[in-house]
Amino acid sequence: MAAFEGLSSRLQNVFGKLKGKGKVSENDVKDAMREVRLALLEADVNFKVVKDFINKVKEKAIGQDVMESFTPGMVIIDIVNKELTSLMGETQSKLNKSNKPPTIIMMAGLQGAGKTTTTGKLAKYLQKQNHKPLLIAADIYRPAAIKQLQILGEQIDAPVFSLGDKANPVDIAKQGLQQAKENHNDYVIIDTAGRLHIDEELMNELKEIKETVKPDEVLLVVDSMTGQDAVNVAESFNEQLELTGVVLTKLDGDTRGGAALSVKAVTGKPIKFAAMGEKIDALEPFYPDRMASRILGMGDMLSLIEKAQTNIDEEKAKEMERKMRKAEFTFEDFLEQMEQVRNMGPLDQIMDMMPGMGKMKNMKNLNVDEKQLARVEAIVKSMTTEEKRKPEILNASRRKRIALGSGTSVKDVNRLLKQFEDMKKMMKQFSTMMGGQGKKGKKPKLGKGFKFPFG
């Protein structure tokens, strides 16, 4: 989205300017805050939350710490990031557990937020930790909602309790709970019907279920693409049901998910999980610090580094990083890198985590497409070893041969060579950027100065 990325890169420009300054005036701070404000609003953060937030940051940023610092710009960015993180709850928040099993989890939310799917994902998540969840199908309104939960239950081999769509949801919940006790299920997840928060009749039904089963968790499922209204929804659900937490869904889209921030800020209830994909195991614990970077369009370096750490050989990475800095990077390295990156998961998700993506996506040559990658791989593999090491020797006839060998056209080969050059440049940028991030070292276990080796 052009408008979208425009803002993100504008924000980075402002921060970039600040970074370079030895001294930051009050006006500089004001300008920066204006951009931050717009970025937050564009990310669908609620305007009231934005207002409070900006005031808080301004107060701190104009304080003496910043003025006295050698790198005032960095300090301001840090303040923004920290405040945003604290607004979202600082640390990751775990599921409540009942002293006496079963632990009862009740799901609530608007239509289409993804309650039923999340119920299935949550069950899978619990199963992975050796729990035995029972799912209760209490959505009797939406056509085939029960069927949907049953299919999900089958997929993960979890029991689903249902009394059909004629029974009263309160009875369904009660009897389901009974069954869980008899069968020694240690977790119970109740899927309820989606409803408008202003629909009293249905809200009362939810309240009744809640009174009857006394859940340990009442989770509000929120679509991360929701706009400004997210706050009203969360507020009224919270008023009526006293939520214990929030699950954000569809976070694998290209939304910035400002709704997340607002919901936490307004209800004070922690975001416990985020759903990040279509597969049944795509539910992850929520990390506020990472979300903060995402909302600001600064990428999610921590997740990226973590993924990289588990999947990339550190020795190799160091070597690669050195090569990159010295611009010795060749097509051979490129192939190896591609393999490693692939190990980390779907490319589009990885790209989303990177800072400066706004700028990169604007480069027409850079297309995030797995198929495209396969083609690129074919081209590189059609090169001789010498060509891979010294791409500059690729003349017209060599390019023609490579195109033939890889089943592509000379145009494709040329494009790749161009991209390769662009990439080299970008990597240089990245490696300097990452150097800065590593030193801050929020997570010591990452090892000092771990640098991330690809672009």
Added chain:
Amino acid sequence: MSFFKKLKDKISKKTEEVTTKFKEGLSKTSSSFTEKIETLVLRRKKIDEDFYEELEEILIGADVGVNVVMDLIDELRTEVRKKKIEDAADLQPVLSEKLVELLSGKEDNSLNIQETGLTVILFVGVNGVGKTTTIGKMAHRFNSEGKKVLLAAGDTFRAGAIEQLEVWGNRVGVDVIKQQAGSDPAAVIFDALQAAKKREADILLCDTAGRLQNKTNLMEELNKIYRVIKREVPNAPHEVLLVLDATTGQNALSQAKLFGEKTGVTGLVLTKLDGTAKGGIVVAIRNGMDIPVKFVGLGEKMDDLQEFDSEQFVHALFAGLIKDEEEREEADEVSEE
């Protein structure tokens, strides 16, 4: 005659029933929105920076989108300078008119229905916006117009999606063409197209699985469905409707753009407008790109899907403001006499 009177006259010519539907559906939206603007004008008598900022927030609060709002505020500033407006109250009519301008479009909202032969309508959108429900409601609509309707269960991915469409098929009394869950959606659509031709159906409504617009593979799958329809029926699909949840924020722009690229979206269906959502995103989309809103979902009942009428929408949304205008005009008339 003032702008609002004209609007009101136009509305009064339309059927009472539709107007009520719009009014009821939008009552939450309109009351909070208008109230806010009114209190702003009352509280801040002067037009100053704070006034603009608050106005900005109200509009952004309705999901109108930062860029559109900035432009609007700039326009207002020029207007204020030109006309030398000082009182906030004097700005209100200007503001109302600008808002209405933003919402009302001249484009044709009606569906492109073939007079003879088959009309194919493809529904696309992200997960959970209400595609299947919209199809059910639309099937009901066409069915009661006496048209022969077929549904294609192209969502073979989400658990229970085919069953959900079948329930709708039974309710409305139309046939559903389906295959097993997990089969190739393009093949299902192909089958449905053949069946529709053979049975001489008038309308074929094609459901698809919800997908996030940044998933390249899934978007390519959708593009394949689109190509299959194009190939099998000349000039089809006659409509590609992007279904949008009215509570969606700025991400809707990205949705409209990317779905548009892959399937040539011809119109929008805005669902769940009966909540407190303001649907301001319609304004953002209208300004960002040229896709008309064709239908709005104003409730949960079968007949709560209404053809979008920008005049009705504006009238319902700004009901409060319009009333004020009228009172003022009447007062003016009295004083003139």
